[in-house]
Amino acid sequence: MMRLLRQQGWVVGLLALFVVLLITAKLIQPSYGAGDFGSLVRAVLPYAFAVAAQTVVVIAGGIDLSVAAMMALTSVTAAALMAGASEEFALLVVPFVLLMGFALGALNGALIVFSRVPDIVVTLATLFMLQGAALLVLNAPGGGSAEWLRNLIVGTVPIPVLPDAVTPWFPKALLLLVVLLCAVWIPLKRSRLGLSIYAIGSNQLAAFRSGVPVARTKILAYAFGGLFGAMGGLSLTMSTGIGAPIPGPYLMASVAAVVLGGVVLGGGKGGLLGPIIAVFVLRLARTILTLLAIDPNVTAIVEGTILVAVVMFGAFIAMRSRAR
Amino acid sequence: MSISTALPEQAPLGRRIKRFMSDYPLVPLLILLVLLVLVLQMLSPGIVNQRWIANTIKFAIPLALLAGCQTMTMLTGGIDLSVGTAATMAAFIVATQGVMYDAPTAMMIALIPAVIIGFANGIGVGVFRVHPLIMTLGTSLIGIGCLQVYQRTVIASGAKVPEFLIWLGTGVTGGFPNALLLFVPVAALLLFIQKRTGFGRLLYAIGDNERATRLAGVKYWQVILALYMLSSILAGIMGLLYIGLIKAPSLSLAEPLVLPSVAAAVIGGTSIFGGRGSYTGTIVGALILTVLTTLLTILQMPEGARRMLFGAIVLLVTAAYLRIIEDR
Structure with a gap:
């Protein structure tokens, strides 16, 4: 138990922070309830996938600046394909878009490996390319979404064993998020590939000398990042019903949540749970500021301050433990 | 580029060219710049004249100033993503305070936020050892938030860009843009700092091997603090110049230039991991990007295709350039 606490201390702390914020929200606005929680989860959905995409890449020792552009491209592709098409056709669109994200992510990784240009520069260049491609697919917000896809994130999940009062606290969007992330992340982390991803992020040279196929692992890490990005793009189309070619604020948010979630920039440390909770914390903090009727512009200041303060605190702790 | 097409039997010559280029990394960049201008001239004959050159320089200077911030911070292995915010804040504040003062x-008032941002960055990166990417991202978020709040307080008073800044930003005297009056001394100062001062050598040393530098007795945090403040003030000055060029204050004035400024420094041969690079290369990099943008504009492609080409070319040039200067 203590060992678990020590290992997962950061995640547990974040979870406690989230609960405290939830109680704060309830205190400020007594009517804050399950419905508001549901809309919080729906708002978090695209952010959470962006964060997942960034997490995989950062653990592998890279950074992906193109994540928001990837989401924009996959979102407009899905929206353009589904516009006016039948409900069944969407069943084909979803795997196609996911595959596209995976392939484009792999392309990102391949460009990094074969051009030997640093990650940050390559993904900066692909950011422009993906953004351009999104504008070619749709040059203004438009397209459509299948009805069943939109219904996936509306409403709640009835859980038979639990009393009715608890049911509304399990929105479908949360279930979708958990299922999708677990379906990809748990098998990945337990596989040889997952271990290799941590290895190349931790020390690329040591990994190479231990026989880890560095190039292949890096390409696959970016490919999984692309897959999560495509999920994020689909969730954008799901929640808005259209596709918008201009990338949202997901790049900054994803990097912020990854660091808040205890994943070290530079790679090799951390998991997916921390960043996902971190993104919930950040969004909930924003909701609370809105409930307090604080000028929405001040929210940006508070968010930035939280980010800087937490990261400084984390760096300070790391420094203390190094000194000992 | 030309060396990779050299035939095997000409290998000695090829290697000589390669050696020459890696000794003078500026040469391939200048060749690329001239090539781009030639292509431009071929695509639309007569476009390259004195007025066009003055115009290109005028738009390359703000980019080159911001890329100067990136070059300096990249030398230590860092990056400064808050330059866009520092510049935008300076520009917006000078335009709104220009009504009253x-x-x-x-x-002077407009440069205060830039100083504060730089100070915060320096403390965060130097003392607390936060990753520069995160630290500058955070301060940039805070800065934009403050600017949005500030905007509400001045919304009624309107904006007025000082005449002097308009003259400096847009004016052309005898074929030379007035902005050169600002840029040439600044560039000379940056180059002097990099090449001739102890501070400049410390920047290269930290980027090369931070641990060794600290063990050698360098006060790491002092160097970093000075560096990020310098970078931020430079960004603020760029904002003042840029508002003179654009003339319309907005809350995202300089943001679109942040990523291209990183690209300009990288194309110019500055290593993002630190320890290698020079501002001369960055200036040429900024010119290349500006000419490239003109080129893509006159091709009359859709906006999407233009962005795709821009990204592809930046990547291609960087990859080719790294091959040239690294394979010794």
């Missing part, structure tokens, strides 16, 4: 006072 005279130009010099407004300009």
Whole structure:
């Protein structure tokens, strides 16, 4: 138990922070309830996938600046394909878009490996390319979404064993998020590939000398990042019903949540749970500021301050433990 | 590029060219710049004249100033993503304070946020060892938030860009843009700092091997603090110049230039991991990007295709350039 606490201390702390914020929200606005929680989860959905995409890449020792552009491209592709098409056709669109994200992510990784240009520069260049491609697919917000896809994130999940009062606290969007992330992340982390991803992020040279196929692992890490990005793009189309070619604020948010979630920039440390909770914390903090009727512009200041303060605190702790 | 097409039997010559280029990394960049201008001239004959050159320089200077911030911070292995915010804040504040105060006072007030941002960055990166990417991202978020709040307080008073800044930003005297009056001394100062001062050598040393530098007795945090403040003030000055060029204050004035400024420094041969690079390369990099943008504009492609080409070319040039200067 203590060992678990020590290992997962950061995640547990974040979870406690989230609960405290939830109680704060309830205190400020007594009517804050399950419905508001549901809309919080729906708002978090695209952010959470962006964060997942960034997490995989950062653990592998890279950074992906193109994540928001990837989401924009996959979102407009899905929206353009589904516009006016039948409900069944969407069943084909979803795997196609996911595959596209995976392939484009792999392309990102391949460009990094074969051009030997640093990650940050390559993904900066692909950011422009993906953004351009999104504008070619749709040059203004438009397209459509299948009805069943939109219904996936509306409403709640009835859980038979639990009393009715608890049911509304399990929105479908949360279930979708958990299922999708677990379906990809748990098998990945337990596989040889997952271990290799941590290895190349931790020390690329040591990994190479231990026989880890560095190039292949890096390409696959970016490919999984692309897959999560495509999920994020689909969730954008799901929640808005259209596709918008201009990338949202997901790049900054994803990097912020990854660091808040205890994943070290530079790679090799951390998991997916921390960043996902971190993104919930950040969004909930924003909701609370809105409930307090604080000028929405001040929210940006508070968010930035939280980010800087937490990261400084984390760096300070790391420094203390190094000194000992 | 030309060396990779050299035939095997000409290998000695090829290797000589390669050696020459890696010794003078500026040469391939200049060749690329001239090539781009030639292509431009071929695509639309007569476009390259004195007025066009003055115009290109005018738009390359703000980019080159921001890329100067990136070059300096990249030398230590860092990056400064808050330059866009520092510049935008300076520009917006000078335009709104210009209504109440005279130009010099407004300009001094406008540079205060830049100094604060730089100080915060320096403390975060130097003392607390936060990753520069995160630290500058955070301060940039805070800065934009403050600017949005500030905007509400001045919304009624309107904006007025000081005449002097318009003259500096857009004016052309005898074929030379007035902005050169600002840029040439700044560039000379940056180059002097990099090449001739102890501070400059410390920047290269930290980027090369931070641990060794600290063990050698360098006060790491002092160097970093000075560096990020310098970078931020430079960004603020760029904001003042840029508002003179654009003339319309907005809350995202300089943001679109942040990523291209990183690209300009990288194309110019500055290593993002630190320890290698020079501002001369960055200036040529900024010119290349500006000419490239003109080129893509006159091709009359859809906006999407233009962005795709821009990204592809930046990547291609960087990859080719790294091959040239690294394979010794």
